[in-house]
Amino acid sequence: MRPDERVSDGRVTDGQVASGGAELSVVRNGHIIDPASGRDGIGDLWFRDGRIIDRPSEDEAKGPSVIDAAGRLVLPGLVDMHAHLCEPGYEYRETLESGAEAAAAGGVTGVACMPDTEPDLDDAPAVRFVRERAAGVPVHIYPIAAVTMGRAGERLTEIGELAGAGAVALSDADRTIRNPAILRRALEYSRMFDLPIIAHCEDPSLSAGGLMHEGRHATRLGLKGIPSIAEETIAARDIMLAEWTGGRLHVTHVSTAVTVGLVRAAKERGVRVTADVSPHHLALTDESLSSYDTYLKINPPLRSRADVDALREGLADGTIDAVASDHTPRSVDEKNTEFQEALPGAVGLETMLSVVHTELIAPGLLTWRDAVLRLSTAPSGILGTEGGSLAVGSPADLFLFDPEGTWTVDPASFKSRSGNTPFAGCVLKGSVTMTVVGGRIVYRCDVPESS
Ligand SMILES: [Zn+2]
Incomplete structure (x- = not known):
C-alpha cells in the first residue's frame, strides 16, 4: 500500500524500538484481544527471548x-491454513521469502503452504527442503x-515420513482425490x-469446462458454469468417509450454502x-463477473x-472454523488474457484481515473476539502449531492493527511477487501497522505523520 493513499496516521512506534528477539520488550497501551488467554482490554504485553512473559517486577522491568x-x-x-507459495518450481x-514478506504485511505470522510445487511436496526430502529454505524468512x-504421489490420486505418500519431516497436514492441493478408497x-x-x-471438494466431471458459478449471471454472460453441486457431492462424500474412518477432515475454501449445511x-x-x-x-459474488475481469476468476x-x-x-456461528487466504499468485501473463484462458486464483495474504474487517467486523457481523478465533486461534489448533495465543509462554507472534484508517488496495505496492487481487482499487478499512514474530519486528508501516 502506498503511504500517500493511507488516510490514517501510520506512526506505530515511540521511544526505543524492539528489533531483536532477545531483549525485554513491551507493547504499551494497546487494546489486547486474545481469546486463548481471555484478555480483552487496554493493557501492556511483555515479551523476552521470543516469548510472552508476565509483567516483570520493577527491578527487572528496567529499560x-x-x-x-x-x-x-x-x-x-x-x-493462514491455505496458501500457495510456489517454491520450488x-x-x-x-518464493517462500516474498510470500513470507507478504504474510508479515498482512499480520500473518504463520503460513501453511500447499504442496503443488515443482516437484510436488510428496516425500520427506521435499518437505525438509521447504523447512530449510523457510528457516530464514520472516x-x-x-x-x-x-496425500498421493505427484498428487496424481493413485498411490499414497509415506505419511509417517512426511509427518516426521515436519508436514502439518496432508492435501492434494487444488485436486480432489477422486478414488474414495484412496x-x-x-x-x-x-x-x-x-x-x-x-x-479441495470439486467433482471434475461436474465442473469440467466451467469458468464461473453456474447461475443466471453465467447464462447472461454466456460463460459455462461450475455448479454448486460439483463441490457439494464431494464434500458430502468426504465427510461420510471421515465419519466412517474417524479420520480428521478439513474442508477448505467452502463456497456454497449447502456445503455449510453439510459441515454444520x-x-x-x-x-x-x-x-x-x-x-x-x-x-464478492458472481454478479461481479459482469466485467469479465480475469482477476475475479x-x-x-x-x-x-x-x-x-x-x-x-457459518463463519459467525462457528460452523466454519477458520478464514484462510487461498493465496494463489499468478503472473500478469497468466491473468491478462482471454477469460477462458486465464488461470484461476487470487493473492490474499496482504488483504485478508482488512477484507474481513471491512465486510464483517466493522458492520457488526463478526466480533473481534470471534475474528481472532477464526483467523488465528482455530487454524493454529487445527494444524497443531504453536501460536494463536498471547498467553504467557506463547511465542511473541503478534501484530498491531489500526482499525480506524482506510487504504486503497494497490497491487503495485504488494510485497508478493504477484498482484492478482480481486480487490485492486477497493478502499478497505483498517490496516496492519506492525508485525512481530518470535519477538522480532518483521514488518512496520512507516508512514509519515503528515499523510
Ligand atoms: Zn488453493
Whole structure:
C-alpha cells in the first residue's frame, strides 16, 4: 500500500524500538484481544527471548524496548491454513521469502503452504527442503504434504515420513482425490499421526469446462458454469468417509450454502470435520463477473449472494472454523488474457484481515473476539502449531492493527511477487501497522505523520 493513499496516521512506534528477539520488550497501551488467554482490554504485553512473559517486577522491568500501541489493537499473529507459495518450481509467481514478506504485511505470522510445487511436496526430502529454505524468512512456514504421489490420486505418500519431516497436514492441493478408497486409506493412516486431510471438494466431471458459478449471471454472460453441486457431492462424500474412518477432515475454501449445511450437520453428529472460507468468498459474488475481469476468476468460483450470506452466517456461528487466504499468485501473463484462458486464483495474504474487517467486523457481523478465533486461534489448533495465543509462554507472534484508517488496495505496492487481487482499487478499512514474530519486528508501516 502506498503511504500517500493511507488516510490514517501510520506512526506505530515511540521511544526505543524492539528489533531483536532477545531483549525485554513491551507493547504499551494497546487494546489486547486474545481469546486463548481471555484478555480483552487496554493493557501492556511483555515479551523476552521470543516469548510472552508476565509483567516483570520493577527491578527487572528496567529499560525495555517500547512499542507504543495507543489506538491500536494488539492481536495474536494470524495463521493462514491455505496458501500457495510456489517454491520450488514457480518462483516467478512467488518464493517462500516474498510470500513470507507478504504474510508479515498482512499480520500473518504463520503460513501453511500447499504442496503443488515443482516437484510436488510428496516425500520427506521435499518437505525438509521447504523447512530449510523457510528457516530464514520472516514468518513461520508450515509445509502441507501431498496425500498421493505427484498428487496424481493413485498411490499414497509415506505419511509417517512426511509427518516426521515436519508436514502439518496432508492435501492434494487444488485436486480432489477422486478414488474414495484412496481417501479412506489416507484418513486411516493420517489418524495415526493426527494430521488433518485438507480437501479441495470439486467433482471434475461436474465442473469440467466451467469458468464461473453456474447461475443466471453465467447464462447472461454466456460463460459455462461450475455448479454448486460439483463441490457439494464431494464434500458430502468426504465427510461420510471421515465419519466412517474417524479420520480428521478439513474442508477448505467452502463456497456454497449447502456445503455449510453439510459441515454444520456433521459437526452436530460429532464428525471430526473442520472448514475454512476465503476472504473473497465472503466479500464478492458472481454478479461481479459482469466485467469479465480475469482477476475475479477463482476456483471455487465466486458464488451467489445467498451463498455469501450462508458463508458469513457459518463463519459467525462457528460452523466454519477458520478464514484462510487461498493465496494463489499468478503472473500478469497468466491473468491478462482471454477469460477462458486465464488461470484461476487470487493473492490474499496482504488483504485478508482488512477484507474481513471491512465486510464483517466493522458492520457488526463478526466480533473481534470471534475474528481472532477464526483467523488465528482455530487454524493454529487445527494444524497443531504453536501460536494463536498471547498467553504467557506463547511465542511473541503478534501484530498491531489500526482499525480506524482506510487504504486503497494497490497491487503495485504488494510485497508478493504477484498482484492478482480481486480487490485492486477497493478502499478497505483498517490496516496492519506492525508485525512481530518470535519477538522480532518483521514488518512496520512507516508512514509519515503528515499523510
Ligand atoms: Zn488453493
